[in-house]
Amino acid sequence: MADNLSSDVIIVGGGVVGSAVAYFLAADPAGPDSITVIERDPTYETASTPRSAGGIRQQFSNPENIEIGLFGHHFVSHVAEYLSVDGDCPDLGFREGGYLFLAGPDGLDILRQNHVEQMKLGCDIALLDLVALEKQFPWLNCDGIAGAAFGRSGEGWIDPNTLMQAFKRKARSLGVVYIAGEVSALEHDRNRVSAVMLADGRRYAAGMVVxxxxxxxxxxxxxxxxxxxxxxxxxxxxxxxxxxxxxPAVPLLIDPTGVYVRPESGGFICGVSPPADQDPDGDTSDLEVEYHWFEEVVWPALAHRVPAFEAIKLSGAWAGYYDYNTVDQNGIVGAHPELGNLYFANGFSGHGLQQAPAVGRAIAELLVSGGFRTIDLSRFGFARFASGALVLERNIV
Structure with a gap:
């Protein structure tokens, strides 16, 4: 095995978040000399990113998540300025179809409170009463609905794999090294991580680890x-x-039951997050689809909400994994309070793809300048778990 392997920054994970961190670090003139990304599955066959629904939105309740969503929209709308290589611009297939959050009587106040925060930050979100909702979406059954919030612009969906590959391609063009390997150990003491060990015996001395x-x-x-x-x-x-x-076309619709649906390639994709008591920790090697969720939960909810969906034909399915933050379902972004050179970009609980541009930029800012420079994500730090200052988000899908 080669000796004396080292890197100023080692990023463990080459999916969309890791590759976004790599890109923003490499694009910074003051960035580190060497950046290494370690990806255990360079085919990304079982990775979460290509298996996501690809949503881009600002309809959150926390200002940080709203700002992250605004930058996500800016990034995908101006991707040529960021990720073109030799004049070749990636086509993310961005469809600005909007998110439509439906609320029953019990959820209407929360929708209104969220809307106030979203409007403060410049989002283009409309609150719709029942008259406006039925007029704009006549195919909708509004039984049990008290109102809705609709993203008139700035929201929609992209092809997730294309964004991930575009980040990776651009990062590599800027000198980032990607290696295939599985991390088996992190050499550390009380203050820092000194090296990353791979299962094949390679050892990388590390300046900083993400x-x-x-x-x-x-x-x-x-x-x-x-x-x-x-x-x-x-x-x-x-x-x-x-x-x-x-x-008109179906937006990315979220029912009060938690069931979502959106158009995709002439058809539709849909799903639901299970209730907590039916949502066990999983093994990322298990990608077997659990069809009972469609038959027992998703289809009945869709058929009720959109009568045209009573007669539909299931044509495919896939399974993937959320990096689920079990405490407050929000991202964990920043350095460990004791292992000061270990940084986290984790726990996005289904929002990793859309939050990757802002989080990649934020981690790069921390590593290069020692602090957040654009969006202050201090509240998302690891230390909140000890202090109890959790970040609670009311618009988790």
């Missing part, structure tokens, strides 16, 4: 003796066709 290992982030943190509350949680995505044309 944990961007997605659903496996908790396992990586444990190698440094850190208890990180991030576990894999399986999510099933179902694909169906509907023979009835719906006009």
């Amino acid at each position: 944990n961007a290992a997605g659903a496996n982030a908790g396992k990586i943190a444990a190698l440094a003796g850190v208890s990180l509350p991030v576990v894999p949680r399986k999510r099933n995505v179902f694909v169906f066709d509907c023979r009835v044309p719906l006009e």
Whole structure:
């Protein structure tokens, strides 16, 4: 094995978050001389990013998440300025179809409170009463609905794999080195991580280490003796066709039951997050689709909410994993309070793709200048778990 391997920054995980960190670090003129990304599955066959629904939104309740969403929209809308290589611009397939959050009587006040925060920050979100909702979306059954919030612009969905590959391609063009390997140990003492060991025996001395290992982030943190509350949680995505044309086009619709649906390639994709008592920690190697969620929960909810969906044909499905933060379901961003050169970009609980541009930029700012320079994500730091200052988000999907 080669001796004396080292890197100023080692990023564990080459998915969309890790590659976003790598890109923003490499693009900074004051950035480190050497950046190495370690990815255990360079085919990304089982990675979470390509298996996501690809959503981009600002409809959150926390100002930090709203600002992250605003930058996410800016980034995908101006991707040519960031990720073009030799004049070749990636086509993310961004469809600005909007998010439509439906609320029953019990959820209407929360929707209104969220809307106030969103409007303060310049989002283009409309509150719709029942008259406006039925007029704008005549195919909708508004039984049990008291109102809705609709993203008129700035929200929609992209092809997730294209964004991930574009980050990686650009990072490599800027000198970032990607290596295939599985991290087996982190050499550390009380103050820092000194080296990253791979299963094949390679050892990389590390100046700084970024944990961007997605659903496996908790396992990586444990190698440094850190208890990180991030576990894999399986999510099933179902694909169906509907023979009835719906006009205007269906946005990314979120029912009060938690069931979501959006258009995809002439058909639709849909899914739901299970209730807490039916949402066990998983193993990322298990990608078997659990069809009972479609049959027992998703389809009945969709057929009720959109009568045209009573007669649909299931045409495909896949499963992937959230990097689920079991404490407050929000991202964990920043340095460990004791292992000062170990940084976290973890626990996004299904929002990693859309939050990757802002989080990648934020981690790069921390590593280069020692603080956040654009969006202050201090509240998302690891220390909140000890202090109890949790970040509670009311718009988790």
